[in-house]
Amino acid sequence: MAYTRRTCHKCGYRDIQPNMVQKTVKVNTGQSKASAGANTWTASLLGDKKATAAVNRSLWGTSNRKYTRTKQVWECSGRCGSKQAASQPAQRAPRLTAEEKKLQAIENQISAQDRIIDANARIAIANAKIAELDAERLANMSPGERVINSILDTLKLMLKLALWGAAGVFVLFLLFLFGIVGP
Numbered sequence: 241m242a243y244t245r246r247t248c249h250k251c252g253y254r255d256i257q258p259n260m261v262q263k264t265v266k267v268n269t270g271q272s273k274a275s276a277g278a279n280t281w282t283a284s285l286l287g288d289k290k291a292t293a294a295v296n297r298s299l300w301g302t303s304n305r306k307y308t309r310t311k312q313v314w315e316c317s318g319r320c321g322s323k324q325a326a327s328q329p330a331q332r333a334p335r336l337t338a339e340e341k342k343l344q345a346i347e348n349q350i351s352a353q354d355r356i357i358d359a360n361a362r363i364a365i366a367n368a369k370i371a372e373l374d375a376e377r378l379a380n381m382s383p384g385e386r387v388i389n390s391i392l393d394t395l396k397l398m399l400k401l402a403l404w405g406a407a408g409v410f411v412l413f414l415l416f417l418f419g420i421v422g423p
Contacts, residue, residue: 249313250320260314271306273298286377 243256283291
C-alpha cells in the first residue's frame with residue numbers, strides 16, 4: 241500500500257503522510273492603510289486638492305487593518321529538516337575556467353551598464369513629465385495666483401538659504417569648539 245507524500249511547510253522535506261503532522265496556521269494576506277508617498281506630498285505642496293486629501297488621510301486616518309486567513313499545512317513530526325540534511329549530500333557548483341570567469345565578468349558589467357542606462361532614461365522621462373505638468377499648471381493659473389506662487393517660491397528659497405547658512409555656522413562652531421579651527 242502506498243502512502244501520499246507531503247511536503248513540510250517549514251523545511252520543504254517530502255515524506256509519507258504518516259510521518260507528517262497537519263497544522264493550522266494563520267497567514268497574513270494583506271493590510272489596508274492610507275499612505276502618501278513622496279509624489280503625493282510633492283503634489284500636495286504644489287496645491288493639488290486630491291493629493292492634500294490623501295496626505296490628510298495618511299496623517300490622521302486611524303483605520304489600519306491587517307487581513308489574515310487560516311491555512312492547513314503539513315510539517316515534519318520530529319526535528320524539522322533533520323531528515324533532509326542526512327538524505328541529501330551538499331552539491332558543489334561546477335568550476336569555471338579562466339575564460340568563463342572573464343566572460344561572466346564582462347556579461348555582469350554589460351548588464352550593470354544596461355540597468356544604469358534604463359534608470360537614467362526613466363529619470364529623464366519623469367523629469368520631462370514633471371516639466372510638462374508644471375507648464376500646464378502655470379498656464380491654468382490666474383495672474384494673482386502666479387504672483388502669490390512667485391512670492392512663496394522666493395520665501396522657500398530664502399528659507400533654504402537661511403537653513404544652509406545656519407548649518408554652516410553650526411559646523412564652524414563645532415570646529416571651533418573642538419579646536420580644529422582657531423580664532
